[in-house]
Amino acid sequence: MKKADIVEFYARLAADNPHPETELAAGNPFQLVVAVALSAQATDVGVNKATRALFEEVTTPAQMVALGEEGLKQHIRTIGLFNTKAKNVIALSERLIAEYGGEVPADRNALETLPGVGRKTANVVMNIAFGAETFAVDTHIFRVGNRTGLARGKTPLAVELKLDKATPAPFRLHAHHWLILHGRYVCKARRPECWRCIVADLCAYKPKTLPPAAASAKAATAA
Numbered sequence: 001m002k003k004a005d006i007v008e009f010y011a012r013l014a015a016d017n018p019h020p021e022t023e024l025a026a027g028n029p030f031q032l033v034v035a036v037a038l039s040a041q042a043t044d045v046g047v048n049k050a051t052r053a054l055f056e057e058v059t060t061p062a063q064m065v066a067l068g069e070e071g072l073k074q075h076i077r078t079i080g081l082f083n084t085k086a087k088n089v090i091a092l093s094e095r096l097i098a099e100y101g102g103e104v105p106a107d108r109n110a111l112e113t114l115p116g117v118g119r120k121t122a123n124v125v126m127n128i129a130f131g132a133e134t135f136a137v138d139t140h141i142f143r144v145g146n147r148t149g150l151a152r153g154k155t156p157l158a159v160e161l162k163l164d165k166a167t168p169a170p171f172r173l174h175a176h177h178w179l180i181l182h183g184r185y186v187c188k189a190r191r192p193e194c195w196r197c198i199v200a201d202l203c204a205y206k207p208k209t210l211p212p213a214a215a216s217a218k219a220a221t222a223a
Contacts, residue, residue, distance in 0.1 A: 001149045001166075005202045009150065010171035012198045013178040020177035022128055024048065029104035029129040030096070031055050033114070034064070034089055036121045042079045050076045061093035061102050088116025106130040120156065123176070133172040135163040140183030141176060147187060149204030150179075 001009065023044040026032035031051070039047045054075040058064050064072070072086045079085065092114040096102055104125065105111060111122035123136035135141070137156040141163075145151035150164035167175045186193050194200045194208035 001202065001204070003166075003168075006150065006166055007168055009148070009199050009202050010167070010175065010178065013182060014072050014171060014174070014211070016198055017178065017181065020174050020181060022124070022177065025051065025055070027055060028059060029125065030064075030093075031059065031062055033092065033111070033117065033121070033125055034106055036124045037089060037092070037116045038076060038079055040085075040121075046079060050079050052164075061096040064093040065090060065097065065141055085116065091115035092117060097139060104129065106132075108132075119160075121154070122158075127176060131173065135160045135167070135176045136180075137163070137176075138180060139189075141179045143189060144179050144183040144187050147203070148199070149207045184202065 003065075021051055022032075024032070024035040024039060025048045035047055035051055038051065047217045054072070058067055069086050069090045072089060073082060076086060085086045095114055096104065100110075106126070108119075108122045108126050111117050111125055112119060116124075120136045120138060121133040126132035127134045127136065137145070137160045142156055142159050145153065145159040145163060151159050151166055153159040163175065163179075171178075180200075183189075186197050192205065192209055194203075194205070195211040195214075197203070200208060206207075
C-alpha cells in the first residue's frame, strides 16, 4: 500500500471511531494484564463474563495470590485452557510482588518475563495502560495487515514490524485498536464484508464481496 493510501486508510478509520478502546474490561494495569493473558484463544466477551465477579474481588497481585489457584479456577473455568491460565496468573502475581513491589512494570521486556505474558500481551498492556505506541498483532490484525496490503508478513512479528514502520505519527497510538475492531466486525475471517467497508477502495483484497442480497441474486443467475 502506498504512503498516501496508508494515511487515508487510517484517517477514515479514525474519523469513524476517533477514540477506540479495548473491549476487555479492566480497572487498572494489573487487571488488564490478567484479562489479556486470559484472552488467548478466547473471546473478549467470554473473558469479561468470567472476570466480572473476579475483578470485584481482586484488584491487586496480593489479592490474587490470596485467592489462590483453585479459587481463581472457579471464576475462569468457562475460559479455554483455564487450568494453565490460572497457574500462570498466580505465578505472574507472585512475580509482580517479589520483583516489582506489586506494580505492573511499564516496560515491554520486563512484562515478557512474566508467566503467561508474550509479546502480544505485553504490547497491549504497554499501549492501553501506559500510552506506548505499540502494535499488538492478534489474529485480526494479522489478517487485516495481510489482506489489505497494509502490512504483509508471514508471522505476527513480521506484521508488527511492518506496521511500526508504515504507520504515521498521528495514528500510531490507536492503530492497533482500529485494526482489531475492523478485523473483528468488518474484515471478518470467513467472509469480509467489503460492501460496507469504509476503506474497501484502498484495500488489495480481490474480488470484493457483495452484499448478501446481491450475492444471492448472482448465485441464482449463475445456477
